Amino acid sequence: MRPQQAPFPATRLRRTRQSEGVRALVRENALSLGDLIWPVFVRSGEGVEEPVPSMPGVYRRSVDKLVDAAREASDLGIGAMCIFPYTGIEDRTEDCAGAWDPENNANRALRAIREAVPDMVLMTDVALDTYNINGHDGFVEDGIIVNDRTVEALVKMALAQADAGADIIGPSDMMDGRIAAIRAGLEGARHSDVMIMSYAAKYASAFYGPFRDAVGASGALTGDKKTYQMDYANSNEAIRLIERDLREGADMVMVKPGMPYLDICHRVKSSFGAPTFAYQVSGEYSMVKAAAQNGWIDEDRVMMESLMGFKRAGCDGVLTYFAPAVARLMNG
Structure with a gap:
């Protein structure tokens, strides 16, 4: 698209910025509560609401508190x-x-929330890192994260989550072939309506640190995840991964992290037109919170501006820890 406009002064682009009412009329993108997925953490116990120190305002909750x-x-x-x-x-x-x-705990939480809040759309995480003694997303054999054996385990994990009531399965492991295997498993178990949102372009990022604290993986992780998560220098590879996962049966795709990868979000949406999501990850969230607590930025304004950036890049939705704060702000 090439905009057509008369030369100055017939065209004065400030005319459409002169008041909030006029700006609203010509606004190109909008954020709604329907765009948000709220990531939450569940732990064992009862009546537990435990703060995550590196993520101000975020808690690990027992199942009853998560309900x-x-x-x-x-x-x-x-x-x-x-x-x-x-x-x-x-x-x-x-x-x-x-x-x-x-x-x-995750499957118990799925069943409990499904019973208490039937209309809530429930998404899960499929990767072995939160159960693995070494913190990796796959099995480790002789220091190598093995692919095919891991995929077999991921299918079992996904089926257990579907049985517990998950609406969306979120494979975040980055193993090759796992989308096709999970889709076949779901079909075979008569879970044909369960959706897959593939973490198809998940980068080996330093922005995940607070999340690993939240799920207990920081102390467990040995080595790094660079043999299966993406090199952050690459863009074309992300497009290849997205295309593969869509061909294997993903209903939606995700780019992770979020703000440093808006170029990838835009390329994905422009290339495929598929439902495209981004994860505004823990490091992004915690940086905003820390800067706001120091009085360096306006938290609410930066929060909303960052989320609008995802919409402007072409995302259909965002996983964000800010979801409750955004909802309260939008509800007035």
């Missing part, structure tokens, strides 16, 4: 949540069997 949070989120107009489990070192194993245990 309360889901009710509040629904009342605020938030329609989707993504559940991540916190697992202590003492509960992690090399075989990662807790990942597909029907009674693990």
